[in-house]
Amino acid sequence: MEFSDFELEVMHCFWGAEHQSAPQVHKSICSKRDISYSAVKTIIDRLEKKGALMRAAQEGRTIYYAAAVERGKVRLPMIKQFINKVFLGKxxxxxxxxxxxxxxxxxxxxxxxxxxxxxxxxxxxx
Amino acid sequence: MEFSDFELEVMHCFWGAEHQSAPQVHKSICSKRDISYSAVKTIIDRLEKKGALMRAAQEGRTIYYAAAVERGKVRLPMIKQFINKVFLGKxxxxxxxxxxxxxxxxxxxxxxxxxxxxxxxxxxxx
DNA sequence: CACTCATCTCTACACTTGTAGATATAGTAT
DNA sequence: ATACTATATCTACAAGTGTAGAGATGAGTG
Structure with a gap:
């Protein structure tokens, strides 16, 4: 499973907390950089579609998502790939x-x- | 200056040799994976346009390019970025x-x- | 019940990236 | 001089990515 920069940024929000709603993630990322709710929600949707996030709970209309893949499991191939790409495997x-x-x-x-x-x-x- | 995966793959050919023609780079990459000459040349053109490659010599119609940026100079920001992205800066x-x-x-x-x-x-x- | 607010859903669009084909053109060999 | 070949140039396109707006819809409030 591959992650774009933005997707990874969003995933970190879930690896750092049990479960989060889209508005919560939005607020969290907004505290670092200006971004629309829609943009964040689109990424969450894409992550859910590819199985990196799952719906963990619902409260009213609000959906709480949780990471469906472990941080370590994701990091490993990224490190490998980075080393191959930038250091020719060394x-x-x-x-x-x-x-x-x-x-x-x-x-x-x-x-x-x-x-x-x-x-x-x-x-x-x- | 940012590099895509393919761009980086091509840059490595130039960091590993003084100067190279597009057909040489093509052959070199072809020995690892199947790719058209056009694809490789397009990347070389993009790299030249953004100043990562320069024309070093010409022989008949054949242009020899050389890296215009050092490997180390490129690696450094990539490492930083990778650490930020994947390890939250740690x-x-x-x-x-x-x-x-x-x-x-x-x-x-x-x-x-x-x-x-x-x-x-x-x-x-x- | 009607309204408003928060949230979700859907659609869209420009930019980058990986990829390749068609075509032009300059050397090279006959 | 002619034809062939290697190389360059130009154009194109699908997929992925970052981004946002418009509209639907449900939940709580007066």
């Missing part, structure tokens, strides 16, 4: 960039070090 | 994923460890 290049250039706190760094240590061990043991 | 999440899940050789791991060590030092010293 994920190390991206890793290097992230560790060198992106903001990292001391905690972040220590956590990442731990991951590497464990991977190294797994390499040796396996 | 690059650590992506870093964790890469170090945990993606293929890494022992050399890769050691290199990444070195980067982290230096960053940690920079944090303490700075």
């Amino acid at each position: 994920s190390q290049s991206l890793a290097v960039h992230l560790l060198e250039e992106e903001d990292l706190s001391l905690d972040d760094i220590q956590y990442l070090e731990k991951i590497l240590k464990e991977r190294k061990k797994a390499l040796k043991d396996g | 690059s650590q999440s992506l870093a964790v994923h890469l170090l945990e899940e993606e293929d890494l050789s022992l050399d890769d791991i050691q290199y990444l460890e070195k980067i982290l060590k230096e960053r940690k030092k920079a944090l303490k010293d700075g």
Whole structure:
């Protein structure tokens, strides 16, 4: 399942809350950028049609939607695709960039070090 | 400057060689997937129009193009955008994923460890 | 009951993207 | 000089995307 930028933006609203109505999502996105209710609702409709959202509840006329696909399940192919597209499949290049250039706190760094240590061990043991 | 998937695929041909003619690029991409010469040439034209490619030389009727933007310059905003879009700006999440899940050789791991060590030092010293 | 407001539904449109065909044209070989 | 071939140019189109307006419709209010 593929997601356009706007679709992904909307999905994040659902991954960050159990269920949301279209007007709620609209308000939420509106707080960041100017967008019409219709635009948001169209995206929600498209997401529902392709099975990324489902109707979770109804209250009066108001429909509450919920994510029907997990964030992690969606991210994985996106990462793969991005690495293929931008780094010709070489994920190390991206890793290097992230560790060198992106903001990292001391905690972040220590956590990442731990991951590497464990991977190294797994390499040796396996 | 933004690039579509296909545009990026074509740009990689130019980042991997000094200059290339449209037929060369076509052959190169054709070796991976079936695509018409016209399709490739259209993309090259679009890339030239937006200033990502420039005419580097001509031989008979054949035009040789060259990248007019550096790979690194293009990658940077793409990475930023990807992290914003998929990880809501949290690059650590992506870093964790890469170090945990993606293929890494022992050399890769050691290199990444070195980067982290230096960053940690920079944090303490700075 | 009539009205209004919130929400939904439907339709639409311009722009980008991936794709290709038709046609023109400049070299090249005979 | 003629025909052939490789290359370029131009035009086109369907699908996907971001965006919005018009109109329907149901729910609560006086």
